[in-house]
Amino acid sequence: MAERNALVIGGAIGIGRAVVLAFAREGARLVIADHTHATESEEIATEIRAGGGDAICVECDVTVESDVVSAVEATIARYGSIDVLVNNAGIGESPGDFADQNWADWQRLMDVNLRGIALGMHYALKPMLKQGYGRIINTASQLAHKPAAGAAVYSAAKAGVVALTTAVAQEVAARGVLINCVCPGPTDTATWRQSDADWRRWKEAQLPIRRIAQPEEIAPAYVYLASNDASFMVGQSISPNGGDASW
Numbered sequence: 001m002a003e004r005n006a007l008v009i010g011g012a013i014g015i016g017r018a019v020v021l022a023f024a025r026e027g028a029r030l031v032i033a034d035h036t037h038a039t040e041s042e043e044i045a046t047e048i049r050a051g052g053g054d055a056i057c058v059e060c061d062v063t064v065e066s067d068v069v070s071a072v073e074a075t076i077a078r079y080g081s082i083d084v085l086v087n088n089a090g091i092g093e094s095p096g097d098f099a100d101q102n103w104a105d106w107q108r109l110m111d112v113n114l115r116g117i118a119l120g121m122h123y124a125l126k127p128m129l130k131q132g133y134g135r136i137i138n139t140a141s142q143l144a145h146k147p148a149a150g151a152a153v154y155s156a157a158k159a160g161v162v163a164l165t166t167a168v169a170q171e172v173a174a175r176g177v178l179i180n181c182v183c184p185g186p187t188d189t190a191t192w193r194q195s196d197a198d199w200r201r202w203k204e205a206q207l208p209i210r211r212i213a214q215p216e217e218i219a220p221a222y223v224y225l226a227s228n229d230a231s232f233m234v235g236q237s238i239s240p241n242g243g244d245a246s247w
């Protein structure tokens with residue numbers, strides 16, 4: 001990824017942070033975009049620059065269209081091009097039955113987890129198609145492929161991300177832009193740290209690997225999809241999930 005210019009949206013903490021640091025180790029120049037966690041973003045950028053790399057931070061809420069446009073423009077303004085986009089911003093769903101669905105919650109989750117991804121793809125595509133090169137990696141979830149009770153809306157949004165990835169990838173692959181997605185299994189980030197300890201122990205016992213992932217174990221899938229080694233990957237899902245086949 002040396003000399004590649006990458007925008008990571010939702011890059012301040014968790015899986016996004018691990019992706020940013022992994023990309024930097026591969027020689028990419030980074031724009032870290034997030035709607036909050038400004039301190040964490042600045043810390044990563046400072047760490048990357050201290051190591052001789054290049055990174056800046058921008059504020060971007062994926063529910064605000066003009067923020068997404070600005071993040072793409074900021075990447076091009078800083079580095080001259082946008083070569084890689086990671087669409088990683090996402091929020092979880094409060095566990096509950098769909099029969100009790102709160103529609104404001106539905107809208108918020110769809111705006112971040114599905115529309116936000118669509119906006120990122122849409123606005124990165126124009127400059128990528130113009131330069132005849134681009135890599136877009138969307139974060140979905142294993143729940144996209146194995147929808148689960150209690151997480152209907154999240155599962156539906158993530159299945160939408162997989163569908164968008166597959167469809168749009170076919171439209172642009174011949175023009176040099178490759179779009180794929182990563183579908184992580186349970187990963188030790190803020191969401192999991194807030195979860196009930198018994199639930200977490202039960203979940204870990206269900207996993208063939210008997211533990212949830214660290215974000216650093218998910219990031220290599222992004223590095224691969226952003227690299228030249230993935231030159232024949234079009235519209236695919238990679239699922240680092242510890243062998244999990246269900247919720």
Ligand code: NAD
Nearest residue numbers: 010012013014015035061062088089090141184186187189
């Ligand atoms: P996290 O909460 O640690 O990180 C999510 C990031 O997205 C944060 O930096 C957050 O600020 C950012 N974000 C949220 N809303 C945003 C918005 N409106 N605009 C811009 N940025 C926004 O969570 P994580 O576990 O690292 O999740 C990262 C991605 O991975 C998400 O898309 C999530 O759905 C997905 N995922 C997580 C797991 C897991 O078990 N942790 C499993 C499968 C998929």
